Amino acid sequence: MNSRERVRMVLNHQEPDRVPVDLWGCASRLHTELYLDICKHVGLEAKEEDRIRKGSTTEYVDYRISDMVGSDFRHIHIGKPDYFSKYEDEDGNIIDEWGVGRKVIGVHPSITKYPLENATIEDLETYKWPIARDPGRIRGLREQAKDWYENTDYAITSTTAISGLFLEVCQYLRGIEQFLMDLYINPEFARKLIEKVTELIIDINVYYLEPVAEYIEWIEFASDYGTQQSTFISPDIFRKFFKDSHIKLAKAVKSVNPDVKVFLHSCGAVRGLIPDLLEAGVEILNPIQPLATGMDSAELKAAFGDRVIFHGAVDIQTAMNGTLDMVEEDVKKRMDALKKDGGYICSPANHLQIDCPVENFFAMYEFAKIHGKY
Template identity: 40%
Template sequence: MNKMTSKERVLKALNHEAVDRVPIDLGGMACSIHDEAYFKLKEYLHIKGDIEPIRKGSTCNYYDERILDLLSIDIRRVFAKSTGEYPKYYEDGSFVNEWGLVQKPGKFGMEMVKHPLENAEIADLDTFNWPKAKDIIDVSNMKQRAKEIYEKGEHALSMRAPLNGIFEIACWLRGTETFLCDMLLEEEFAHKLLDKILEVQIDFYELMLDEVGPYVDIVETGDDYGSQNDLLISPDCLRDFILNRRKILNQKIKLKAPNCKIFLHCCGAIMKCIPDLIACGVGVLNPVQTNAKGMDPKELKTKYGDKLCFHGGIDSQKSLCGDISDIREEVEKMLTIMNTNGGYILTSCNHIQNDVSPENIIEMFHFAKKFSSQQ
């Protein structure tokens, strides 16, 4: 098979067509690098000079195209910058984001300190200070960058998600236990809260897509519905409260970016809801957490491989922390199952953690290119 450009390779994978080698990705929603691992990799690759972080208040704050070039990553991203108003830091090291959620750094990431609507009544939802996209994000350079990548034609282009998902934000605002009870005991409140969050979601996506919609191949979204063993809420509850709103958001995205595939990051054991995700417009599923219960990659590919492009799949809990043979075994397994008739973009199954060495990151991508070229 003739060698493809990165863009050709990704587009064929998205459309379930054969590729010359598997497309590879790094730097998107849930496939980025924790800061400590980023600086180790940057040093290992002898990259000099610092870049500005793309955001603050997270564990993964850098998107360095110099690394992407050296590793032959097939996708490039555009994203909005913060206006600088948030996060606002306090003297004790905690900070508040644009939703009023107070967090602090913890051992494994950011820990939540205060939920701004934990004691709210339904009337409070009309007076809450809901984020407005124009006040929070700066889109001034997005169109120029997107057009440049699009016209150059070398790489596929993804728009990185501007904010977390509908369900996640509801749990932020109320506290997870409280919001789960809301859906059972305070349905009117729960529906109104979710409608307000959806309005904010649409506002953010439309502001960004007004700049880059004609140029993007992928638009990223995210919302976690699964634990390691099952869905966090019942399928009926998920449909009634969350996925009908996700369908509306996806429809709004497609109006602004008609040629894009909609990417959803959704962790955990989510096999039960995959048909519903497809029905509401999802075309790319990440992170393909195959060590979660019921997420067998063969079953995923057999049942949904003609409807979804799978993105991720390389175990970040064990394999990426192991030795070279562990990485090669994991990559070969996933490619043998997933990389038939396209439909697969290889990357880590969630963010690359600080305990993953630069050598292991490089080997994952190097071996994936080598093995898939021979398939």
């Protein structure tokens, strides 16, 4: 059985020969320092052409490593727009096409400039929004997807087009505290901002999807609705402000190709939102963070396993930075809980960080193939 057949069976809630494994998909990447350590460990040189996520903490996508661990996937990445290049302003902020400014603080980039922090509703009409349908975003993507589809047996997916979705982009523009207050004390403004952001996100993603839709299994989106202990926003606020945007996004995907599945990455304790997310069109849920409150793998499988595909789940908070025995124990635990009747793709429950030993990285994928057999 090849990788594409294996993945398609799992997506149809059938049991293939083993659970598929993913590397380089959404929240299945490697912190740059860990990636470079892995290259050193196996005697590879990092290649500049693989550094396709410059400025992030997970810059590299290297399919030489994928093949070493037996990943079942190849991933399409959106290109950079022709009309805009990031630049540094007078205060040292790196400005993106949304007008949002960031600085690297410690090992992670942090937002330091919120361009709509003091905006009015009228300002939303005159703001310089991104150009969605810029040819640089999709240049070469159809050719890449077609080549992988016709000349390899990998399952092909499209990774996230932008960082975050409706909640995150509004926070980037407005500021986290200000936007959360808007939801309660300035709902008219919040709705108008969400409406504008939703329109742009859908347009960007449809444009991104159109040239590759006949070749891919899913398209990835990311919106972190959970903290370690609870949802970041209440289910009521989600329903009032964000659920309709998810419904529109899912419908837009299906209008391009009804066979392309909707994949959502949402960190943390999102148990209370899962019914609404499924109603809104989510078909694959990642990362199934196992130590977050309410995210017990077995309970989630029992409650939702016939309606959603689980992706991720291997604990990175304690297991992946622990002993090899801890890695194997956790991988086996996830397989025992999630693999029955298909519907599970194994990967780390978020990007592997610099505290993960190189040996544990390779071991996780070996244990997944051992304990993922049907």
